[in-house]
Amino acid sequence: MGEPDASAATMLASDFAALPDLIRAHGRERGDKPAIIFGERVVSYAVLDRLMDDIAFSLQRDGVEPGDAVAILGPNMLEYLLVFLGTLRAGCVAAPLAPSATPEQLAAMVADCGAPILFHDAAHAIDVPVRKVYLEHLLDWIDEGVPAPVRIAPGDAFNIIYSSGTTGTPKGIVQPHAMRWVHIGRAPGGFGEAVTMVATPLYSNTTLVSVLPTLGWGGTVVLMAKFDARDYLTLAEKHRGTLTMLVPVQYRRIMADPEFDRFDLSSFTLKTCTSAPFPAALKADILARWPGLLVEYYGMTEGGGTTALVCNAHPDKLHTVGKPLEGQDIRLIDDDGREVPQGEVGEVVGRSGAMMTGYHGRPDATDAATWYDEAGNRFIRHGDIGRFDEDGFLTLLDRKKDLIISGGFNVYPSDLEAVLVTHPDVVECSVVGMPSEQWGETPVGFYVGAGEPAEILGWCNAKLGKTQRLADLVRVDALPRSAIGKVLKRELRDRYSA
Structure with missing residues (x-):
């Protein structure tokens, strides 16, 4: 000590x-x-x-x-x-x-x-x-x-x-x-000379996992009052930023700035991302136009296991969230709490040296978030559904609570979103499950962009399997998001119900 x-x-x-x-x-x-x-x-x-x-x-x-x-x-x-x-x-x-x-x-x-x-x-x-x-x-x-x-x-x-x-x-x-x-x-020693650009809220764990190591190693934190893409680029160039942790919606806005390419960002050595789904096409754009390493981290505020994808080294794995970091034990389990074989779908559970003590004053919630293996080791349930490929890279399919069960079939919103977002008129999208008398649940899509919803709906459903097809598609001005960029699907469900 x-x-x-x-x-x-x-x-x-x-x-x-x-x-x-x-x-x-x-x-x-x-x-x-x-x-x-x-x-x-x-x-x-x-x-x-x-x-x-x-x-x-x-x-x-x-x-x-x-x-x-x-x-x-x-x-x-x-x-x-x-x-x-x-x-x-x-x-x-x-x-x-x-x-x-x-x-x-x-x-x-x-x-x-x-x-x-x-x-x-x-x-x-x-x-x-x-x-x-x-x-x-x-x-x-x-x-x-x-x-x-x-x-x-x-x-x-x-x-x-x-x-x-x-x-x-x-x-x-x-x-x-x-x-x-x-x-x-576990932060590299280079953090001691880091100039860390901070544009996410200080109350978020996403922010603290870059701010605290920077101060622990003796680097410099450049704190923004609120995020604006052009202000971020201006400050990053002015202070010669070397490191940043941003969420996907911020990367999207920065890369879409028409003046992006005129800013000198050559000082950056490391850019990281977490907290929300990070589209492969966006990762590829950052790799092509923004110097330095790009690393996506997947984990939880509660701790458990963490994976990392070094995008520069694995351009063929941009659809994944990478492999477990050293010392991270991540497994997949079924609804009965049994581990599933490699290649099969299961709920993500993780164990490491970085785990919460528990939920404050909520032993019931702490127990519900805990899984033990046969040796009695404590794991934290991540609440996500995923699959490990043959190379050990983890692909996330969806939040377990967002899984749509339609007519007895499991429908993963991320699969539908991956098709919908490829339409040229769709900028971003989200799919939620809505109650259905006929099917129990049925998928409904929301998108930001141009074009007529009916035309895009037909185009999308022609590319989906019979059990996956969207029941409806709604155009919105913007997807509701939390301060760190997560789409608030509950708000979409409430909006559709109303």
Whole structure:
């Protein structure tokens, strides 16, 4: 285990190091280096280390104790990230909340995590019976001081991330410091010189798996307040970005910018993608026009198993999400919990050193998300349906809950979407299952683009099997998406029902 006063290199080579201790070491060793850039504001590692101390000291002053949750609500802003990191320095648990949730959901999440304090911006004031601090007035709340030292153990909770539920209260996913250490420790050493472009929300695990390793290794985070394709390209060229984690809809908008090819992106060494289906044609376009490696990761906020596809090395496997990373045990099981042979379809379950402790206060949900093999090893159910090919690459077919059973036949929406999107008038699409008196369920498609729905429907159904054919096709101005680009199929179902 790394010692808090050891060098950053020593800690990074150890069995475990806590992120606050790594940032302190970088503050000592490379204090003038920019840690965070937000617009015209630049925070060096020395200043970041001092601000984390001040925030931790102020939390302790207000009676917030190690192990307590600290709720954070707001858009991407410098103060948000400072509070997140200062919370960790105090030995507390960061609980970032999604601004897209309803006030009722947000209040329920604050109550669920038991946070005695909520940091929020002026646009997201909610009525909760805890102390509230405006992020815009963070410096007024802070007192300068040295916090009481806190020893962080691998099993201590690092953060609670709430799942993106569209009804009811999202489940709180408790991730320990050990899980975050795996994310930091398995990052290549080049992260120390990384300039990481961040254009996804800070409350999302998608964002944290690139921000935290960058800070752990002593790189620079360039934080955008909100995503805009042209602004992203401008900032990436200005700061000589080397690394980025984007979701597919962001890549699509960036690549579609008519001025894309005039921007100098030659500094990029690594681009990654996760969180939503990443079309093979889009991957191929990025490979052809944007320098550097392109890697797609597949995994869950809850942890479990992770796969990676290095697209540059496997241009013939762009339809897959790659192979399991080293140390990741991923298997496929049937509805009875039995493993299926290679080549057959099954539900994805995964096991690794990066796994959630469980859902906060929800042992029933934790049990439902767990599968054990014959040796008693714990796996997490991913909720996806997939198939391993003969080379060990995993192809995802669909979310298990989105599987359509029509007339007793399994219909995978992704198969239908793959055909529909090849029509020249279709820009993007989604297929959902709707109730049917005749078939039990029947597939209905939604698309963004031109052309007449009836003509495209006939064209698509002529290419599909008899049991796959779409019952209806609806043109929409845009597909409803979460903040990290996942299509909200429930909203499509509700819209069609209405």
